[in-house]
Amino acid sequence: MTFAVFVVLFTAMTLAFEGFGTPLSSCYLLISYAHVGILAMGMTFVILSGGIDLSVGTVLAFTTVFIAKAVSVWGLSPWVAIPVALFLGAGFGGGMGFLIHQYKMPPFLVTLAGMFLARGLAFVVNIETISLSEHPFFRAVSSWKLYLAPASFTPRPFLKAEAIIFLVLVVFCLYLAHMRRFGRTVYAIGGSESSATLMGLKVARTKILVYAFSGFCAALAGVAFTFLNTAGKANMGIGWELDAIAAVVIGGTLLTGGSGYVLGTFLGVLIYGSIMTGVGDYSNLGSAGQRISIGVLLLLFILVQGLLPGAGKTRSS
């Protein structure tokens, strides 16, 4: 099971690497991969429905530069700019969802086109990077810490805004997937869209909503990222859709749809983040060694997951 795989990986790295596995470094894992996690949450529903969304990385980039420009150049308050950005992300996703469903176009192609479109729009908003470090709201939020232990406990672990947003979203997605009709319909569509339609489920609305939710998560990840890196950069986030998809797949969700768990994705984010962090920052390998190790480890984990008993368990709807 994904959880067992995570435990083994985490334990092995904690034993191998000094500084890994401490409360503080675990917090850093959540903080550093919050934006990938938020993308992966939206991606989970899309993949469960049998689709894919390649646009999330560039929508994230668009969101950062949109918010930065709105707040620094157009003089809007962040309390206005952020909701508008989230709405734009959802609308963009919904638009793609509409095209995918209404015209029966392959999600891969539509969202690929969306990826280029969002990147282009990001460059239209602003080509150069806009710094948010001077803005009081972003300074305050980006340095805010939620301490998890008294000051006497060193090194003192803490969470930051982006990690809180991620964790709240995970809880929300658990609720959405398991306690709302939306979630059940998503699984049904992923299992068999024609059967779902014949059963009278609201397939059209759900499919569009799934992409709208993914767009919303992409924008939310963009917001979270402005707290991590206080700047709006149109060129940011190249390849992040792959990170999100990787986390979803590592978490046990099948790319064919209909099978997988939100909690699986959460673990997938932790596993993916642990591999990247362990190899990238703790292993002290050179440039080539790091890339090779990441590839090898990812392969090993997919293999191990396929071979474990209980793997590939589907959620019947």
Add this chain to the structure above:
Amino acid sequence: MMTAAGLLVLSGCGGGGDDASSSRPAESASKIKVGFSQIGAESDWRVAETASIKAEASSRGVDLRFSDAQGKKENQIRALRNFITQGVDAVILAPVDSTGWDPVLEEVKDAGIPVILVDRGIETTDDSLYNTLIASDFTEEGRMAGRWLAEKTGGDAKIIQLEGSPGADPAIERKNGFEEVVDQHDGMQIIASQTGDFNQEKGQEVMEALMQQYGDQVTAVYAHNDNMALGAIQAIKDAGRKPGEEILVISIDAVRSAFEAMQAGELNCTVECNPLLGPMAFDAVERILAGEEIEKQTVVQDQLFDREGITEEIVASRQY
């Protein structure tokens, strides 16, 4: 399990950690531990910089923790945080871009860890977030290239500019410095300017496209680094023209492959940007840890190499 075994082997290769339970060993008893967050390995220059820092760490007995961010900002932010958890005494950072560093540098500062910036600067609201910057004067490099071109062409040139990575200090300043000189000469004009991201493949790709559009007008190509220039040289050759003769090619960095291109007559000149920052970086580390006051910025001196002046000895003496 296979995976656990795999990981333990990896940690063996890398020499990662000795003791899982300690968080910060006593400074007097063990070696200095320094975390180096490097951008990636996208150019010869970058690889030479990394080699210099690693070699210097090894010769000074410093425990170096190396992180290659594969060109991604978020990986560098993550690396700095993980240096805090590994209990480093100092951080050396080559920043991939110049903005947005405040949140993580505040955390590093709160942990009491000094920061030495190498090869590029950052924009920040709070100067105290880094201790010192060791870099070349990129604007002057751009000016040196511009002045050479003005002299060589008598102030008359139609130039294609291949820019470095968007948002990177070297790219911004090499452009500014060069354009400062171009503006002083009416006959000099930049007819196209695009980013080649500091790497050879992209430089070639972009140049191929630009040759289609401006091939009959262009008389000179100015690339922000040698690797892009090499890509441009290939694109010019593919278009059936002679780089270095019909179309002048000038660049910055002075890596070995640039010297070879100059010997082949394809590159006209290159401005040195010394990547061997290891000695200066560790001098700074030692001075800061000893409690000394240190200059906010140390400028690395550069010189220009003209194709005409290249001899075998010069090429042989190049360390990178």
